[in-house]
Amino acid sequence: MHEKPHPQHETIFIGIPAETLESLDRIQAGLDSVLSLLEVESERSEGCHGVHCLLAMIKMQVDQMAEALQPEAESL
Numbered sequence: 001m002h003e004k005p006h007p008q009h010e011t012i013f014i015g016i017p018a019e020t021l022e023s024l025d026r027i028q029a030g031l032d033s034v035l036s037l038l039e040v041e042s043e044r045s046e047g048c049h050g051v052h053c054l055l056a057m058i059k060m061q062v063d064q065m066a067e068a069l070q071p072e073a074e075s076l
Contacts, residue, residue, distance in 0.1 A: 024069065038055065
């Protein structure tokens with residue numbers, strides 16, 4: 001018997017509260033600030049460089065998620 005392939009994921013956005021989107025904006029701003037500080041410190045510390053790289057990857061994922069949640073913001 002052949003099984004039907006299941007989609008990797010299904011995205012459904014229904015009525016995302018404005019507070020959630022505002023929180024996401026604040027998280028992005030906070031990550032930007034921390035990344036800026038880590039970038040400066042990473043010139044002197046290998047450990048800070050590693051943390052900067054890890055946090056930059058997380059920030060990229062948060063940015064992608066925010067973009068998916070707020071597609072109408074790009075068209076303005």
